[in-house]
Amino acid sequence: MVSETVRAPTVPPTVPTPRKVAVLGAGSWGTAFAKIAADAARVDADSDPSWKVVLWGRDEAAMNLMAETGTNDRYFPNVRLPGNLEFTANQREALTGADVVVLALPAQVLRDQLVSVADAVPEEAVLVSLAKGLERGTGLRMSEVIAEALPGSEGRIAVLSGPNLAREIIQEQPTASVVAAVSDPSAGMVSRVCATPYFRPYTSADVVGVEIGGLVKNVIALCVGICEGRDYGDNSKASIMTRGLAETTRLASALGGRPETLAGLAGMGDLVATCSSPLSRNHTAGRLLALGLSVEEVSARMTQTAEGIKSAPVVRDLARRHGVEMPIVEAVTSVLAGEITVDQLQPMLLGRRLKAETPHGGPEGTNAPGQ
Numbered sequence: 440m441v442s443e444t445v446r447a448p449t450v451p452p453t454v455p456t457p458r459k460v461a462v463l464g465a466g467s468w469g470t471a472f473a474k475i476a477a478d479a480a481r482v483d484a485d486s487d488p489s490w491k492v493v494l495w496g497r498d499e500a501a502m503n504l505m506a507e508t509g510t511n512d513r514y515f516p517n518v519r520l521p522g523n524l525e526f527t528a529n530q531r532e533a534l535t536g537a538d539v540v541v542l543a544l545p546a547q548v549l550r551d552q553l554v555s556v557a558d559a560v561p562e563e564a565v566l567v568s569l570a571k572g573l574e575r576g577t578g579l580r581m582s583e584v585i586a587e588a589l590p591g592s593e594g595r596i597a598v599l600s601g602p603n604l605a606r607e608i609i610q611e612q613p614t615a616s617v618v619a620a621v622s623d624p625s626a627g628m629v630s631r632v633c634a635t636p637y638f639r640p641y642t643s644a645d646v647v648g649v650e651i652g653g654l655v656k657n658v659i660a661l662c663v664g665i666c667e668g669r670d671y672g673d674n675s676k677a678s679i680m681t682r683g684l685a686e687t688t689r690l691a692s693a694l695g696g697r698p699e700t701l702a703g704l705a706g707m708g709d710l711v712a713t714c715s716s717p718l719s720r721n722h723t724a725g726r727l728l729a730l731g732l733s734v735e736e737v738s739a740r741m742t743q744t745a746e747g748i749k750s751a752p753v754v755r756d757l758a759r760r761h762g763v764e765m766p767i768v769e770a771v772t773s774v775l776a777g778e779i780t781v782d783q784l785q786p787m788l789l790g791r792r793l794k795a796e797t798p799h800g801g802p803e804g805t806n807a808p809g810q
């Protein structure tokens with residue numbers, strides 16, 4: 440537990456102090472992020488009194504138990520949550536007076552959840568998406584879903600993404616992340632509420648790049664999980680990760696994101712963490728697919744959200760609409776749809792026409808090696 444005497448990193452003087460942070464979603468990441476925000480409130484050097492942090496979850500009995508025991512036993516047994524963290528199953532109560540609203544819900548439920556409480560979301564609140572997925576049916580990123588669900592909120596939306604496995608963070612293992620927003624004050628405020636001695640946020644103006652990095656890596660992690668389930672070694676996994684990052688960067692660029700974002704924490708950083716870790720749900724789901732389980736069996740076995748399963752076909756469709764080649768996403772989507780078996784992944788990926796590694800290394804799309 441972070442000591443009261445440890446101070447958070449210095450915050451630039453222009454960053455406003457929030458009064459209340461509401462975290463919606465008491466699953467794995469919501470709980471870990473609420474702990475970060477509560478720890479940040481305790482160590483923030485300049486705020487006195489510090490901000491309130493409230494964690495909302497839809498299961499009343501579970502929230503009452505959390506309030507009673509100070510732990511979220513379903514997700515993190517034996518981890519004591521900070522004493523200054525409050526718990527509620529009343530979403531409107533959580534939102535009242537909040538100037539930072541953190542959305543820690545799965546991508547496919549975010550819109551309905553927001554629409555159902557739209558009138559209770561304070562007008563000036565900064566809205567932070569933690570989800571790493573694309574909405575089915577619309578193909579929209581979470582920042583776009585929030586803007587549609589809460590008209591007028593466009594300038595106050597932020598996204599947070601990076602190598603952030605909740606189970607490591609809840610143990611205060613050090614990590615870094617990226618907070619992207621179109622407005623500097625929004626990014627600054629969100630950074631302030633999550634700056635702790637074990638969590639270091641960097642700001643960015645590239646919302647598209649940060650979101651695309653976080654959501655596509657889940658699909659790439661499914662593929663790496665499949666490699667692992669088939670007992671392929673590190674060469675195979677490194678090849679998928681590297682080429683996965685190449686196709687992620689192509690998609691982000693086509694949508695207006697910056698390639699350098701994908702070389703950072705929200706791109707390469709998250710990809711490496713997720714694809715290397717047995718803690719990753721997407722990686723685990725891929726491994727189970729390779730062991731012969733059907734998508735339905737894998738989904739039934741996963742007790743936590745593996746976003747890549749639902750986002751893969753949406754990413755593929757988005758890429759096709761923008762004329763972006765994403766062979767790994769195409770192949771994983773075909774496996775998930777039952778169109779090919781995991782045995783057919785290798786010929787599908789390696790049997791493609793030879794080409795240069797990068798567009799600058801030679802004429803891409805021909806047999807010519809990079810020159």
Ligand SMILES: NC(=O)c1ccc[n+]([C@@H]2O[C@H](COP(=O)([O-])OP(=O)(O)OC[C@H]3O[C@@H](n4cnc5c(N)ncnc54)[C@H](O)[C@@H]3O)[C@@H](O)[C@H]2O)c1
Binds near residue numbers: 466468496604743
């Ligand atoms: N767990 C991580 O390490 C991690 C890290 C970074 C980002 N994320 C992203 O955060 C998002 C949430 O993931 P998670 O790990 O917390 O998932 P989770 O499965 O652990 O928890 C999801 C929570 O959402 C709740 N929920 C589901 N449907 C709901 C609905 N209709 N209304 C209200 N609540 C509902 C569940 O009860 C649960 O508490 C995902 O997009 C994930 O990719 C997760």
Ligand SMILES: O=P(O)(O)OC[C@H](O)CO
Binds near residue numbers: 605
């Ligand atoms: O467990 P996963 O696969 O959803 O990955 C969790 C985080 O996104 C890692 O940064």
